[in-house]
Amino acid sequence: MRQLTALDAQFLHVETATTAAHVAGLAILDSADGSVxxxxxxxxxxxxxxxxPALSLRVAEVPLGLDHPYWVSDLDFDIDNHLFETTLPLPGDDWQLAETVAEIHARRLDRAHPLWEMHLINGLENGRVAVYTKVHHAAIDGVSGAETLAALLDLTPDGHLRSRDRAVSTSRTRPSSRTTTALRTTT
Structure with a gap:
């Protein structure tokens, strides 16, 4: 358990019904073979x-808002709360992608879970897919967000996985060996 800094707490408090405080990135991937x-x-x-590790922590508010919130482990972590999929209608052009990403970006993150989402967007032209990721600014800044995305997706041609330093508590565990090559090719 770690308390949010004053700056990170401010990123939480600045949000309104029309103002979100997350950072985001978009990766366009070649999936002509259907591997993504x-x-x-x-x-x-x-x-x-x-x-x-920040991706498995959720915000715990202090009663009555008397102090800054804390980051706590999400013991009920479920990837289904973070990973979403949509398909663009034909023709799947860049304008449709931009509109879809804008709609996703406008929605605030659910504070009941760790503050991030990843959206797989299918149906782009030429067999491409998009992966749109957003993380709350309280959890991660733009530079470390880009580094995190690169580590998670591992865009290197050989796709070396680092060995697991600690276990991640998840309510839905999947075998990792099935498809570690799925997201290595970018366009």
Whole structure:
């Protein structure tokens, strides 16, 4: 359990019904062979969550708001609360992708869970898919967010997994060996 800094707490408090305080990134991937699927992405994320412990922590408010909130382990972590899938209608062009990402980005993150989401967006032209990731600014800043995304997706050609330093408590565990190669090719 770790208390949020004043700055990180401010990022939580600045949010309103129309103002979100998350950072985000979009990766366009080649999936002409169909290897980038929601199940493949779930396997990969669950195998690599240990690379960014912040992704398994949720916010715990202090009663009556008398102090800054705390980060606590989400003992009921479920990848289904974080990983979503949608498919663009034909023709799946960049304009449709931009509209979809804008809609997803406008929604605030659910504070009952760790403050991040990943969206697999299927149906792009030429066999491509998009992976849109958003993380609350209280949990991660833009630079460390980019580093985290790179570690989770491992965009290297050979896809070396680092060995797990600690176990990640999940309510839904998947075998990690099924599809670790699914997200290695970018366009």
């Amino acid at each position: 699927t929601r199940d493949a992405l779930a396997d990969l994320l669950l195998a690599r969550l240990h690379l960014s």
